[in-house]
Amino acid sequence: MASRRSAGGDEGMPTGRRLSPEARERQIVEGAVAYFAEVGLDGHTRELARRLGITQPLLFRYFPTKAALIERIYEEVYLNRWDAGWELTVRDTALPCLERFRLFEIDYQRRIDDYSWLRIFVSAGLKGFDLPSRYLGLVRERIFAPLLEGMRAESGLPSPQAQPLSADEFELLFGIHGALVYVGLRSRVYGIDGIADRDAVRAAMLDAALPGLLATHRRVVAAAASGTERR
Template identity: 45%
Template sequence: MKPTPDQKPTPPARPRRQHMRAADREQAIIEEAVRFFAEHGFEGQTRELAKRMGITHSAIYRYIPSKEALIERVYEHVYLSRWKADWATLVTDRSRPLEARLTQFYLEYVEQVFDYHWVRIFAFSGLKSFDITSRYLAIVRDEIILPACAELRVELKLPTTGEIPVGEREAELFWGLHGRIFYLAIRRYVYGTTTPEDLGPIVRDAVRAFRAGVAPVLKDILAQGES
């Protein structure tokens, strides 16, 4: 029976995938898990994932031993694979002003992470206390935030981080910049609100405003001995 005009045709079930190599089958499971968790969160059941793929539930566990292991593979596939090793070098390249370095980093960063699956899995992870969020933010802190704090000290001719260690208030200045830019992704992919299509000018404005206003604040923090 054909659907009436006000009915949507029922999409055909996905055909079972046969005769795939083990590595290809495993990769297909991971890629579908990324889409599945982005839509349903980590409460989504692997049984539903298997049904969605047109395979048996037990087939998933022939390739990946547990749901926790599957989530770990999703983390590697979505997050670690998009982190560029040269970003840490970029932030510490003193041949260029820090504003230029931060601008380039965030322009490249939004290209990598402003993605439906990336952002929604990140949000679901934080809500369900999976360590994807905390592990990823530790990378951001160690490779971007803390090095940038040290570089700003050098540029402003302030005591080095060896003389006065970076404290919470100082680090939060840079987390504020990071959060300002990432919040655009939350608005777009979690809240579903309108955000600028071209993020380049927004990133440049954010970094420029940060660099223009951060110096007196940082100097006061260090003078008060509360970095």
Template identity: 35%
Template sequence: MSDIGKRLPRKRFSPDERRKLILDGAIHFFAEHGIDGSTHQLAKELNITQPLIYQYFPNKEYLIDAVYDELFNGRWNPEWDTLLKDRTRPLSLRLLQFYSEYSQVIQAPEWIRIYLDSGLKHLQLNRRYNTIIEQSVIHRICDEMRVSLGLPDLDDLPITDAEFEAVWTMHGGLFYHGVRKHVYKLETTRDYEAVIADIVEGFVVGFEVVVRRAVVRSR
């Protein structure tokens, strides 16, 4: 029996509990075997029958959608938008708090592996999630940086390619730390909170040059 199956003790569960156990098992299973893993193999590793899975998830597509809702939507904190918009605090402190909290989500091995695998399989999971990130994080940071520097906001002057790419590079760099650790199995020796602090500080200092130059050129 796999480690996943061992996590499902033999006892009577309520329907909600059973559904949650199957969903949690599916997340670990797809993280280990990829989105192409079959529900037949999933049932075997969970030590249950395949028809039991289909009692709660009518087909594999439905199960994948449930994985997305749990892993991506379910772990997104709506308070982060309020945090990033709180202009009573310096932007660097807002970014530091946001990425310290957000990284606790995206540094989870199953989150990283399913996110990457769904992209390689050309599925919609990470595309849907990236739409959320672009609107709620990338554009938000660009707008807040403009305001903090006394420059036109995005309503007056649309985001430039230079700004867009600079924020994505910072955002992606923090994510890549987890890829090195959980996908490439490379040793990461530094304290991750220190990594976040260094990257955020370097970004804020360097981005001021980028955004001022981009705004001047756009005008």
């Protein structure tokens, strides 16, 4: 008996559903995001295929390896949610640097406060995937580096061209940033909720953290300069 075959070549599917190649890829990607968010990135493609109601060979026709599927998830969940407007905000010299940082964080944290975004990110770090380091590299270079350059200019400090940005400077911003991310992690990853308005909580955290940031930054830059001179 001839096997069933759709226009997209989806033969041998347990459900018998026929989808176009584009619709089938979309089904796999959306299903993979939901599956890996639930079980972690060490989940098995065989189980993913079972949940989707397709065969594993069909899944591999669209994504030949699990690594290729995870790369597609990275694009879908992380890169596609990146807002180029954030980069414009942190470079807007009409605003004080701390206000730029505030505006970025409020919008960014709202965007990533998502079950799949946070759970896949944590799982990727625990399982040794490079997804977090690659993504945080974007935050470092496209958001924090321009902010730190602006903070130096606002404080009358040497430019990054005269004195390269130090790791300690980046840590100042990543420390605040990470504390804000934790507000979402408590709910999405740890299952500890009770915060009715997470935007308001993050705004209050920024109110507490930002007033002393420029003075602390000046000390960090001075300490880095002294260390360079001693060497």
